[in-house]
Amino acid sequence: METPPVVSVEALSYFYPSGARAALLNVGLQVRAGEILGVLGANGSGKSTLCLAMNGIVPQLYGGRFFGSATVADLDTADQPIHAFARHVGIVLQDPGSQLIAASAENEVAFALENACVPRGEIRRRVAEALVAVDLAGLGNRHPHELSGGQQQRLALAVALAQQPALIVLDEPTAQLDPRAAREVIALIKRINRERGTAFVIASHASEEIADTAHRVVVLSRGRVCASGTPEAIFRDTALLARERVRPPGVTASFERLRSRGLFHGALPVRMDEALGALGALPPCRPFLPGDPAPAAGRPALALRGVSHAYPDGTRSLREVDLEIHSGDYVVLLGQNGSGKSTLLKHFLGLLRPAQGTVEVAGKPLSGQSMSAVARRIGYVGQNPDRQIFNATVEAEVAFGLGRLALSRTERQARTDAALASLGLSDLRGAHPLALSKGERARVVVAAVLAMEPEVLIFDEPTHGQDDAGARAILELTAALNRQGRTVIVATHQLHLMPGYARRAVVLAQGRVVASAPLREVYHDLALLGSTHLEPPQAAALAAAACRGSRAVTPEEFADGYAGGGP
Amino acid sequence: MMRPGAAAAPRPTAFSRLDFRAKLAAVLAASLAAVLWDDPGMGALLALATIGACLAAGIGARYLALVGRVMAPFLLLLVLTHGFFNVQLVLRLTGRAALTPLFTVPPSWPLAGSMVFSREGFLYGISVVCKSVTLLLLVPLCVLTTDPNNIVVGLVRMKVPYKFAFAFSSTLRFFPLLLEEIGLVIEAQRLRGFAVEEMGVAERVRTYAKVAIPVTLGAMFKAQQIEIVLQARGFSGSARRTYLHDSELGLSGRLVVAASVAAAALVVILRLEAHIGAFRAGLLP
Structure with missing residues (x-):
């Protein structure tokens, strides 16, 4: 017998106050008690809006035009005050830090219960129970901002759990977490669902996580539900996924490549365990062994020599790091949160000084160079473009940094025009940057950095919050810049995106460089990745399991090991 | 990892464990003294006591140094303003006919040439600086420890x-x-x-x-x-x-509330009846 729905959405359409296009269009779906519903879709497909409609935040907080209905526990979300839904629907947002508002973990969990007039004794009991459930027992007195990203997201889950809702809605719950923290959160969701029967709605770009977690999946396309079914039904429909710009799980993509070459005829696996089981149905493989790319032969563009650093609270963030980044190289910087990636980048950028050792830029010690000199050599594109936009027009923004250089007006204009043209922004030069889409704003920041003509470009989590197509577009840009001779460094948690772009991977753990080697070598050093809590892309793990010694890292290369293709 | 605003991380102390209302009472009493005391010596003692209380309550020296760095230009401006320009008020407070020059700006200097920097104005400026420091630090003393x-x-x-x-x-x-x-x-x-x-x-x-x-x-x-x-x-x-x-x-x-109320009353009575804390009772001869 079907369980009753905890949320019913019927013919729901919604327009944001400033939106000409519907953010949601005629959406109808139900979430049943104990169900985990995955929500997939490209950026702008309506995933976050749907999440916020499930407890009345849309439309009540945002305004706009709202048609149809969303019903939670027989209460219409458009009619009842938002706080009336708190006991029925918990919500966990993408950014772990910005959703924590109290000064201690236990107060964080207690806040919603206090609002619901739960007696003090009961609050104490539920707080303790929720913290135990998310493995944060004993950390109740910690300030939330002293917790790691994964712990913060688990605390946000504890907040939702303590309210004992029938449904918890999670909007990109692992997008800002490193692989280990993401794994912890996903395991927790599955355990809570199993033990308590709590229903979950998870909106995400992480197809592997949805395939591994969800009982049912819906795909949104420009605000509409364009497909609904089991994870198997959805992820096996690779034409649908391609059309809707949804990345299939790595194992599904790998077997799809085999199927397209006539080497696999079964049902496409969507989870790693299924894929490993399906390997037996494949013909014998041979190791995919491409040669490593020629190491960049240029002089070191950046170097750390014996660099150590400790923060004022005593945390040792870098320990005797020796690292050279050669001119013209493309390097991906990997490591879990707190491994020292940001500290390392800040040393290159001159934002931190080493307690010990030296930092060299273009063969010269950084300590003697001014910030404007460093900015001319090294361009930095941060995760959040909005923090890097200071001017009222795109053109002024791109020209901003040039004001500090000894250039004639003609030279400044020429550089500005060239940077705008290279990023396809010439037609938007008069626009206010804040009137542009997030992707366009990111391009404005890149153009502004390029105008300085730096030799080295550092990108910090450049694909954060992007769907697969958006992420690929950004990485294509980094690759084009590298082909022009610029040295590129990308710090990311998304290992599956980097094959085809980065030549070398540098892995940090506890402030030390534990690997600096060709990308394939690092991706297939499973012991190293395991010890640093990183995970190889599914295609690489599958290739390693299928064929000892294989160095395949993409679905295409995995298939090449069977088809007689490859290098 | 440090939390945002690293100042908000005081270690637990006897003061931080006090109820917010008791801290508020103590802070209000100290604020009253800061406002009523024009004497630069007493003001300096109060400011030093407030800095000491902040350190004892677990507010880091780095935070205090940061506040000092940020405020230094404004505090210097206060001293200069009172030293050069606060003539009438200081004359009235001291009951003197003229102020004592500490130095005179050379007449050849543009705009400020021949301006006189008075000793009494300087001391009044120090008094205002002490008031500012005290009031500025009492807020974090109360808020950051709670x-x-x-x-x-x-x-x-x-x-x-x-x-x-x-x-x-x-x-x-x-x-x-x-x-x-x-x-x-x-x-x-x-x-x-x-x-x-x-x-x-x-x-x-x-x-x-x-x-x-x-x-x-x-x-x-x-x-x-x-x-x-x-x-x-x-x-x-x-x-x-x-x-x-x-x-x-x-x-x-x-006890803290009672002591704060008593201290506040004492400050008011001594200021009004015995002129203790008045500007002329300070470092002036």
């Missing part, structure tokens, strides 16, 4: 409407986030070559002015996120709610 939730509970117990108490504590929570955002934006500017230490004053002002756009945008985003979080957790602003922790004044709290 859990925001305890501030809310304490204020509610003082019959402050819950909505106001919550808004006050939310502002306190939001302020470090705003400072963090400003720091990140300034860092982003530095990475585009705009390091303020390499600039003249005018260029610094122009550069700082440009911080406003991203900071405002970031603050609006954060405010919206917080509103979503509050609503999703059933916050309605209603005073009908329960609390995980109660606010207990306790014996120590009652």
